[in-house]
Structure formats: structure tokens, C-alpha cells
Amino acid sequence: MTDQSNLDLKYFIDDTVYNCPFCNRRNVKYAYLPKSDFNWASDKDCTIWRIKCTSCGKISMHLTHVELQDESYGNAHFRTDVDIDSLIFYSVPSSFFVVDIRIPKIIRELITEAAGCIKMNYMTGASACTRKAIYELLTREGAEGSSYDERIKNLENTHPEVDPELFEVLAHIKDMTSDKVHEQSWDKWNSDCLTLILETLKTVLHEIYVVPDEKAARKKNIKDLRARMSGTVFKGDEPKQAIPTETSD
Numbered sequence: 001m002t003d004q005s006n007l008d009l010k011y012f013i014d015d016t017v018y019n020c021p022f023c024n025r026r027n028v029k030y031a032y033l034p035k036s037d038f039n040w041a042s043d044k045d046c047t048i049w050r051i052k053c054t055s056c057g058k059i060s061m062h063l064t065h066v067e068l069q070d071e072s073y074g075n076a077h078f079r080t081d082v083d084i085d086s087l088i089f090y091s092v093p094s095s096f097f098v099v100d101i102r103i104p105k106i107i108r109e110l111i112t113e114a115a116g117c118i119k120m121n122y123m124t125g126a127s128a129c130t131r132k133a134i135y136e137l138l139t140r141e142g143a144e145g146s147s148y149d150e151r152i153k154n155l156e157n158t159h160p161e162v163d164p165e166l167f168e169v170l171a172h173i174k175d176m177t178s179d180k181v182h183e184q185s186w187d188k189w190n191s192d193c194l195t196l197i198l199e200t201l202k203t204v205l206h207e208i209y210v211v212p213d214e215k216a217a218r219k220k221n222i223k224d225l226r227a228r229m230s231g232t233v234f235k236g237d238e239p240k241q242a243i244p245t246e247t248s249d
């Protein structure tokens, strides 16, 4: 069976099911509400799509500059020949599935905003959000140092579980712009550069905030299963003593 986990990271899986941002159910059917168009600019149109979850009944809103209507339907219905997510530049609410909910909210929002800016080709906004997200991470993790480089190095040292190469990319972002990197900088990165930085940052965040939680959950699951098997709830975390044969004391 092919790996389908990438579908969990999407908003719209196809023209009938999505990962609901309200009830957090995955792969749930949605209904279309009437859509409407407006003029974004004199030479640019925008369509507002409204989508209702058939499970919780809540309605989300999605904006696009692209014609997503499947003409074989009389009412609103997405085309089936496109990746819907990649053509929507703004959604309310933003999806928790795109950036894991275990990542701190402020960083998650900045990354979602940066991704939205990239889709709209607002590179200055995308750069500013990405930069701010990195600074939020450094602050939250208490990364010390008198310069940006030192703080990244400090973060690397406190997280030996994360591939050093990822920090190397983050450390070199100052070489990707003419000015010194600082939070208020208005320098913009180009699209390739920004995509590299954003993807690197997302991987680092995943390693720091998601992986340890998943490991702990899996460990707890095994522990619970073993406890159920023997009818004993184990105390402590010593696997060698985890399956007592007779009485141990």
C-alpha cells in the first residue's frame, strides 16, 4: 500500500472530501455553498468559495484567482484536474493540518501567512513572516548569543537530535540577502530561496515539537498494551523489568 500520509497535510483532498479545520476530522465529506466573484483589481478577479463540513456543519472560506469551477456541474463544484490547495491563496480558518498543531501557535500562524504570501507572489511579506518565525523560534527556545549566527549555533547545540545540516541552511540565510538579517528587515528573498528556508524551518520545527511527542505517544501505547497483557500497570520506565514473571518483591 502506498504511503497516504501526505494527504493528512492537505486542506482539500479532492472535490468531495477535506480535512476539516473545525472538528479536525480527516477525510470528511464537505458540501458547497453558493460562491461569488468580485474584482480584486481592474484586471484581476477573485472567487470566494464557501465550504460546509458535513460532520460539524461549520463553514470555511477560501479565496482564489483561478477558475476552479467544474463546468459540468450546475452549482459550485471544484474541478477534479487540479491540486485545489495550491490554487487557493487564502483560507479562513487556516488549516491545522498544514502546519502541525503541536508547533507553537504564533510560529504556525507566521508560517501559514508566509505560505499564503508566496502563493500570491508577495515576496516581501513572505520574507518578513519567515524571518519573524525564525526569531520566534529562537526566542521560545531560549537560544542565546550576541549575533544571529551564535543564536542558531546555540539552538543547534541544544537540539543534537536535529540534523546539523538544517541549522547550516538557517545560519546561511544572511548570505542570501544583501543586508544583515534582522527582524525588521524589509529585504526580500526570491521564491527559490524562500521556499528552501521555509521548508528547512518546517523540518526543524517538526523535529523539535512533533517528533518527541509522537515518540512519547508510541511509547505510552506500547506500555499500555503490555500492561493490559499482564494485567499489571507498570511503574517507571524500565523496559527490562517491564514484564514481571512472578512476584518481584
Ligand SMILES: [Zn+2]
Binding pocket: 020, 021, 022, 023, 024, 025, 028, 053, 054, 055, 056, 057, 058
Ligand atoms: Zn467539521
